[in-house]
Amino acid sequence: MDNGQTNGNKNSRAIIIAVCCVIAVVLVGFCFIGVLPFMAARDLFNSAVNTDISSYNVTVTAEITEVLVKTDPDSDDGNGGKVKMYxxxxEYEYNGKKYSVTGGVSSSEKKYEVGDRAEVQISADRPGMMYDPQLSFRNSFNKVQRGFSAMFAVMLIVPIILAVVIAAIIIIALRKSRAQSSCNSDSSAQHEYSDPNDDYRG
Structure with missing residues (x-):
């Protein structure tokens, strides 16, 4: 193997290492820029919506007696109408007394119909205080969080896949180039040491 081929191999390895280092730096930077702010925002929202519900220590079955509908005049549902909040x-009974409580959370999705039943949490000390685990800020935020987490995972995976594909293409191209250079070098050596005037036919 001549010095030219040796230098070519060294240059190819150097280029491959440089490309891998650049891709690694880009991916690490992307993780710091994207992942850390996302996790910080998630923790902030978690602390905001994860209110203390330890006082809601009794489970009762409530009946939905009414669904209040409120229309936001400044909203747009995408179909030319206004967004409705439900x-x-x-209504539930505790210790022989009936309570009628309006839910503390409104939703653009009509979760219940009149006559539906729901398992809710109330406070034994203040039975008029009620918490519906199926319709709460925490539950709504968890749904949004799962959607954003899935979207963020896709945004994170796609650049990694692209980086791996680009690195593989560069490595394959460099190897083919090195193999071609080796073939050309061997061919040149054969031509160099062959004598067209030699006649071995006797």
Whole structure:
């Protein structure tokens, strides 16, 4: 192997290492720029919506007696109409007394119909206080969080796949180039040491 081929191999390895280092730096930078702010924002929202519900220590079955509908005049549902917010009214009995409580969370999705039943949490000390695990800020935020997490995972995976593909293409191209250079070098050596005037036919 001549010095030219040796230098070519060294240059190819150097280029491959440089490309891999650049891709690694880009991926690490992307993780720091994208992942850390996302996790910080998630923790901030978690602390905001994860209110203390330890006082809601009794489970009762409530009936939906009414669904209040409120239209936001400044909203747009995408079909030319206004967004409607639904708030259920719960009725339940505790210690022989009936309570009617309007839900503390409204939703653009109509979660309940009149006559539906729901398992809710109330406070034994203040039975008029009620918490619906199926319709709460925490539950709504968890749904949004799962959607954003899935989207963010796709945004993170796609650049990694592209980086791996680009690195593989560069490595394959360099290897083919090195193999071609080796073939050309061997061919040149054969031509160099062959004598067209030699006649071995006797």
């Amino acid at each position: 708030t259920p009214v719960y």
